[in-house]
Amino acid sequence: MKNSLLRAASLIMLIFIPAVVSASGGDNVKSARKIISLLNEGKYKEVMSLFDSTMKKAAPESRLRDVWVSLIKDSGNLEAQLQDTTFEVKGHDIVIVTCKFARSYQDIRLVFDKSGEVAGLFFSPHKDASQQSGTTQNMKDHGQSEIHGATYISRDVTFENEDAHIKLAGTLTLPDSIGRFPAVLLIPGSGPMDRDETVMGHKIFLVLADYLTRNGIAVLRVDDRGIGESTGNFQTATLKDFASDAMAGVRYLESLSEIKHNEIGLIGHSEGGIIAPMVADESHHVAFMVLLGAPGLPGERILTSQGALIMKANGAPDSIIEINRSLQQQLFAVVKTEKDSAKAEQRLRKILEDGLVRLGMVSAAQREEASAFINGQLNFLLSPWMKSFLTYDPRPALEKVKCPVLALWGSKDLQVPPSENLPAVEDALKKGGDEDIKTMELDGLNHLFQDAKTGSPTEYAAIQETFSPKALSIIADWIAEKTRPAR
Numbered sequence: 001m002k003n004s005l006l007r008a009a010s011l012i013m014l015i016f017i018p019a020v021v022s023a024s025g026g027d028n029v030k031s032a033r034k035i036i037s038l039l040n041e042g043k044y045k046e047v048m049s050l051f052d053s054t055m056k057k058a059a060p061e062s063r064l065r066d067v068w069v070s071l072i073k074d075s076g077n078l079e080a081q082l083q084d085t086t087f088e089v090k091g092h093d094i095v096i097v098t099c100k101f102a103r104s105y106q107d108i109r110l111v112f113d114k115s116g117e118v119a120g121l122f123f124s125p126h127k128d129a130s131q132q133s134g135t136t137q138n139m140k141d142h143g144q145s146e147i148h149g150a151t152y153i154s155r156d157v158t159f160e161n162e163d164a165h166i167k168l169a170g171t172l173t174l175p176d177s178i179g180r181f182p183a184v185l186l187i188p189g190s191g192p193m194d195r196d197e198t199v200m201g202h203k204i205f206l207v208l209a210d211y212l213t214r215n216g217i218a219v220l221r222v223d224d225r226g227i228g229e230s231t232g233n234f235q236t237a238t239l240k241d242f243a244s245d246a247m248a249g250v251r252y253l254e255s256l257s258e259i260k261h262n263e264i265g266l267i268g269h270s271e272g273g274i275i276a277p278m279v280a281d282e283s284h285h286v287a288f289m290v291l292l293g294a295p296g297l298p299g300e301r302i303l304t305s306q307g308a309l310i311m312k313a314n315g316a317p318d319s320i321i322e323i324n325r326s327l328q329q330q331l332f333a334v335v336k337t338e339k340d341s342a343k344a345e346q347r348l349r350k351i352l353e354d355g356l357v358r359l360g361m362v363s364a365a366q367r368e369e370a371s372a373f374i375n376g377q378l379n380f381l382l383s384p385w386m387k388s389f390l391t392y393d394p395r396p397a398l399e400k401v402k403c404p405v406l407a408l409w410g411s412k413d414l415q416v417p418p419s420e421n422l423p424a425v426e427d428a429l430k431k432g433g434d435e436d437i438k439t440m441e442l443d444g445l446n447h448l449f450q451d452a453k454t455g456s457p458t459e460y461a462a463i464q465e466t467f468s469p470k471a472l473s474i475i476a477d478w479i480a481e482k483t484r485p486a487r
Contacts, residue, residue: 028112029084032095035118036108039068040078052117059121071123075458076102092119092371105200105461109373122373125458152176152213157220158229161248168245169229170195170222173213174258182263182483183218183256184290185249187242187279189270190389194228195221197269200461204269204448207467208475215476217483218259222249238388239271243278250283263287263483265403267475268294270416270447271389273407277397288482290475291407293416293447296398296424299389300332302416309414313456327355332390335381348381349374398425399432406438406478408471410445412455438478442471 031050038047044064048056059067072078080100086093093112098105104125111120153174158167175181186205188197196203209219225232225245232245246266253264265288268276273294280286295302304325311321330351338344352374380386407425409418418441426439446452449471450463 028093028095028110028116029086029097031112031116031118032084032097032108032110033081035110035121036078036081036097036099039064042068044068050118052113052115052119055118055121067123071106072101075104075106094373103462104458111373120373157252159248159252161225161232161245163244163248164225164232164241166225166232166245167230168222168225168232168248170220170249171209172256173209173219175213175216175218177216180258180260181216181218182265182287182479183220183253183259184212184265184267184479185246185253186219186221187246187266187268187272187275188224189272189293190385192227192234193224195223197221199448202448202450202460202466204467208267208472211467211472212476212479215480217476217479218253220249220253236384238384239274239278239392240388242271243275243282246275246279247282250279250285254285260483261285265289265479265482267292270294273416274392274394274397277394277401280403281397281400286403288404288479289401289406290478291405291425292449293409293413294407294421294425295394295416296421296426296428297395298393299391300336301420303332303390304328305417305420306415309417310456313414313454314458323355323358327351327358331381335387336390341382345378345382348378352377395424395428398428401429401432401434403434404436404482405429405434406440406475408440408442408449408474410447410449410452410455411441411443412445412452413447414455415447415457440474442468442474445471 035047035050038044042065044061047064048059048061051059078099078101082098082100082105084095084097086095092114094109095112096107096109098107107124109120109122109124110118113119153176155172155174156169157172158169160166161168186197186208188205195205197205205221209221212219222245223230224234225237225241226234250264250266253259254261262285264285266276266279266286267290268274269292273291276289276291276294280289297305307324307328308321311324316324331348334344334347334351338347356374407422407429409416409422411418422439422441426437429437442449444451445468446455446459447457448460448466449468450460450465451468452459452463
């Protein structure tokens with residue numbers, strides 16, 4: 001795979017987040033699907049005939065063959081072409097076809113010029129649509145996410161965040177018995193998340209809520225603001241805004257007669273593990289807290305660390321990893337310090353263009369063809385959330401937490417590695433005087449708390465398990481220890 005388009009495209013996805021896209025159709029969609037079929041049939045010369053002149057030089061028949069063979073070797077045989085999305089940037093149509101391979105899902109992105117010729121072809125691990133646009137796509141759910149024979153009450157609910165003047169929508173599950181129950185609010189990770197925290201076909205919070213409710217715990221899980229049935233604007237939201245939404249969820253639980261108001265807890269996954277301590281600091285009614293793969297260090301350190309670890313797991317050489325780290329540092333410095341938005345965009349664009357060339361994703365002559373991709377990354381880098389995440393240090397909030405805390409990480413978590421974050425969280429809690437802390441590193445689990453081989457996000461979709469039964473049991477048992485039986 002050395003110097004291949006596949007390697008470059010895979011690496012670039014570890015630096016930049018895909019642009020938000022919307023479903024559409026057209027002749028270019030048909031062409032994109034045809035090209036994928038031709039690649040799968042080994043008709044590389046026919047694919048080349050659809051390229052523009054620059055692409056024909058950059059990706060000759062032998063290189064196309066190497067890329068596709070490497071993809072099949074890593075991901076298994078192509079099984080299906082699933083949903084497609086498309087958008088237009090500066091006269092170019094961008095078509096992304098999500099494909100199911102035997103061991104992973106991949107996004108195949110094609111750039112078409114005005115004449116319909118292919119001006120760009122990129123491969124990357126699929127980033128679930130719920131993280132891109134907040135909509136549920138036609139992805140097959142995993143078996144653990146198919147809940148059958150539920151022996152509890154499930155209600156669709158809405159409540160107000162009066163401070164933000166928005167309505168939040170979610171699902172409340174209650175044990176089907178008489179009495180009042182301890183309750184938890186589930187707080188999801190980054191990206192536009194629905195109430196189930198759907199990631200690559202896995203409904204993480206659906207599985208977690210089902211298990212906890214079967215074990216006597218009421219659970220509230222909520223669509224992010226601007227996602228699903230919740231109102232508000234996700235694109236302009238910051239960490240502080242998400243904390244405000246979570247606080248509204250706590251107040252809603254406090255208003256319910258079925259809930260023990262002195263036994264309301266928070267469970268935060270990934271970025272939700274940053275939000276939970278913020279809420280606990282503001283509310284005196286948070287009785288306990290569970291942190292799942294929670295960052296204990298500033299956002300900039302989290303992103304640079306996860307980038308290097310994931311690239312290494314995917315076979316990137318040290319030289320490319322170092323280029324990636326350098327590019328991240330340049331990008332983040334601009335985001336944090338440049339106050340003029342026009343200047344920030346100009347500086348970021350230059351770094352991105354140079355970065356694509358340095359990583360071997362495009363040649364210097366192909367910079368213009370890469371502009372559509374770059375524009376999508378600029379939207380993300382310039383978002384209010386990005387600056388708030390990069391500059392936020394979770395440790396001061398953790399130092400103020402006084403309630404019981406269970407903090408779990410998977411030993412194969414490459415997104416929030418336990419080697420750095422577990423001691424940071426534990427030290428901050430102890431520094432603040434919290435005497436009821438339990439931290440655990442669970443062997444073999446990844447960031448989603450699945451049993452995994454390497455921990456790379458490229459494995460998430462291919463793993464049948466959504467949430468480790470061992471981890472579910474640890475969480476439920478610990479909450480049971482901190483709460484009393486229903487009365």
